Amino acid sequence: MGSFIGKVGQFALSAIAILLFALWGAFYLGLLNVRSEPYDCQNMKSEITSLSEKNAAQNGGVHMIGIINERPLTISPTLVECSAKAKWSNATDTSVTYKAYKEGGQWWLQYTAN
Numbered sequence: 001m002g003s004f005i006g007k008v009g010q011f012a013l014s015a016i017a018i019l020l021f022a023l024w025g026a027f028y029l030g031l032l033n034v035r036s037e038p039y040d041c042q043n044m045k046s047e048i049t050s051l052s053e054k055n056a057a058q059n060g061g062v063h064m065i066g067i068i069n070e071r072p073l074t075i076s077p078t079l080v081e082c083s084a085k086a087k088w089s090n091a092t093d094t095s096v097t098y099k100a101y102k103e104g105g106q107w108w109l110q111y112t113a114n
Helices: 002-028 045-054
Strands: 064-076 079-088 093-103 106-113
Touching (some): 045 106
Antiparallel strands (some): 064 079, 079 093
């Protein structure tokens, strides 16, 4: 009987180990949709332009169509802040600062046209 309980215990530990490894792998591969690494100046550009497009009505219909010449201002595990040139739908250019910051366990995006 003791041998049977020992084998069940070994099986349970093996199953738990496999489950934990599978969850770690899913997290590592991004399958759980959890952002584990901070943004950088390049990979947040499309999200910033999309955010600008969603807010176009508040800006007379004008929205950001591109970001060029980006450079980092601040890089930390919870904040990435960048400076760049924004191209707008009305054929103008302005400087822009944009950032991603982690608060409350999630990432937030923000931009300010100068």
